[in-house]
Amino acid sequence: MDTLKQLRDELTYEYTVTKKFFDKYPEGKNNYAPHEKSMKMIDLVSHIAAIFGWPPAILNTSELDISEADKTEKTANKAQLKSVLDQEFKASLAALEQASESDLEPKWALTMDGQKLMEWSKYGAIRHGLNQITHHRAQLGVYYRLLDISVPASYGPSADDQSF
Secondary structure (H helix, E strand, C coil), X not given: CCHHHHHHHHHHHHHHHHHXXXXXXXXXXXXXXXXXXXXXXHHHHHHHHHHCCHHHHHHHCCEEECCCCCCCCCCCCHHHHHHHHHXXXXXXXXXXXXXXXXXXXXXXXXXXXXXXXXXXXXHHHHHHXXXXXXXXXXXXXXXXXXXXXXXXXXXXXXXXXXXX
């Protein structure tokens, strides 16, 4: 089994879908949040774009301390958002193309102030990142629905792609 090819293929698919979501990003709505406990939309999309850059960090380190890692580049507009997404995707694709299957085996941890929160193999950590992309993009879909912005298809048609 070519695990790296599968990861590259999945990353590429998620990138393609996420680009469709980012194409619909509404200028002027950066501070929108559906609830006071929800992230502002600009923070959510900046986080999604940043997650696309996780594979090189995972492959080249043994852990990430999130108390020191909140350096997600905040985007200001749709053009910058799409640029960050493209840059992070390309860096991750290149890292996965250069990696070997054995590079996916070592343990990798998520920590906070030196305390281990979670630990996976590097493969598991990259998979977790892909799951995070899906999770947060679904959140973005809710924001779009509440703003009456059509929601792009992710894994089959969305309600906006069908006539009922």
